[in-house]
Amino acid sequence: MLFLLNTDVISVPADVSTPEGFEAFRRLPKDAVVPTVKAIFEEHPRLEREKPEVAIWLCSILMDAFPGACAALFYRDLATDRFVACVADVPIHLVARLWRFQRDGLEITDEVYRMIWSRAKFLS
16 A cells, blocks of 8 residues: 655555554554654654654554545644644545656655645545
8 A cells, every 4th residue: 555654655565563662652542643653753854764664654553543544744834843744635546646756766745745735635
């Protein structure tokens, strides 16, 4: 399954193991998922690039908590200096298209903001 995490498309296998150091987060209740992932991103704002194994696991947690979602955005709002978290329902064909571009070595950041985040339907 594919999941758009910020500006990177992550391929999430069906059986994801919990990364070392995150064992306590295995069974988060749904209402704790976004605040927990948000807190992790506050400490590691580019986690999807710096710790890909953790990013894959976090995507699997988000997919379990929000079955209709295939995208999430975690960022620091420069105007308020607060961290913002959004989970979105995005057409999977758009995520798949972005994944193909990314797989082929193309930079997709501008496309992600133009195609996805500028018009996403946020679930959380």
